[in-house]
Amino acid sequence: MEGSSGIGEHARGRGVLLVRNAQSGAAVVRSDPAAVFAQRLPQAVVHELADGEDIDDVVAAVMASATPPEVLGVYGGDGSVSRMAHLARRHDRPMLAMPGGTFNHFVRALGLDGVEVAIDALEAGSTVSVGVAEASADDDEPVTVLNVVSVGAYPELIEERERRSSLGKWLGGVAATWSALRRTEPLTIVLDGRRARVWSVFVSAGRNDPDRVATMQRQEADASELDVRIHHARGSRVRALASLAFGKRTAAVLRAVRLFPRDADIERRVVRELDLRVIPAPGHPSVFVHDGELEERDPAGFRLRCVAVPDALRVYAPRP
Structure with missing residues (x-):
């Protein structure tokens, strides 16, 4: 390491x-x-x-x-x-x-x-060996992912915010959130031959906090596995957006007021590889996000593949 x-x-x-x-x-x-x-x-x-x-x-x-x-x-x-x-x-x-x-x-x-x-x-001369994830959409070349890949509510929120970029980041974010509260819809994924309607999927590099849905904050240098969170669409739009909270304090408050998704609605998988088909709701963008970068795909949907790559990168950092 x-x-x-x-x-x-x-x-x-x-x-x-x-x-x-x-x-x-x-x-x-x-x-x-x-x-x-x-x-x-x-x-x-x-x-x-x-x-x-x-x-x-x-x-x-x-x-x-x-x-x-x-x-x-x-x-x-x-x-x-x-x-x-x-x-x-x-x-x-x-x-x-x-x-x-x-x-x-x-x-x-x-x-x-x-x-x-x-x-x-x-x-x-202090370096740390870091694992990454690689993500590829359809037949594109894989991209390096350091934190997380996501489909569903979060990429739609980012896409909406970018369309309102003329308002500035803060006001654009508020407007995008308000719009998402009114129009966010579940998307369909096909995983292991089974179809499911979900609000979002997060695929993080390395194991992550088990209490989070939006695993945007990487937890460790090692990434020999992918930590997958699937938020099944059994709750409201409010819960879908509440699930995007990645700060511990914010998540704790949302849990206290019962706005955070129920544990039963969150499926967690720890795997080396993930291969899923993503089908957006009609009229909604076909997008995914990796490390905050938005990627647009064919409106009919796309195939997303992720794989964990241990010891993929050397980074100058303090020794643990």
Whole structure:
């Protein structure tokens, strides 16, 4: 689970490409890390993503140069970190991940609660071996998933919020939630040859909190299994949206006022692989979300396959 890639080898940012997504975490007030990068990583190549610029293109260009980086780093939210993890696996490089988003689910699970902590781990050569999930829709290439893949109520909420992005993240989220309370419908899944009407399915990398439905917060570095939560559509829309609460305090309050889904409505599976057919309700989007990134599919539905991949990635992090 833990190791070293050479103590001091990348001190002061030698051999490090650090991609910064300034658009991540816009809803959170935090200090600009530029001064920390300049002081502690002066030899790193720091690239700030421009509007519309793709992180894949940035990394591909640098890896094709005469002096490709030995470490791929990212400062951003879960979507940016997940994308960089995919590229780090592709190019067989360790990843330096820094919290720069709204929730930072993945880095928090590894104890990376600040930029300085990540740089300390880099300087010490402290790496952790991390398991991931791979998700593929229909015949597409698999994508790397660090936290969770979801279909149903949560992706529809994200899709609705993105359509209202002109209102801003907070107001757009409120409007999307209000719309979901009026129009969310169950979707149909086919799993192991059986059909079921469900509000949502969450597939998380590694075992997760048994009391949650929305397992968006990763719990551990290991991910040798997938933890699957299926919310069967036997309750109201209010319960469907209440199930999306991933904070312990919020979930506790919803349980106390009896808005949280009943235990009998939640099916849990711990498996190595999952293969299901997703069929949205008529007039509803055919979408899924992985690490906060929305993917649109054929309106008639799609096949979603997920597999656990242990020890898939090395990340600079404090030793447990």
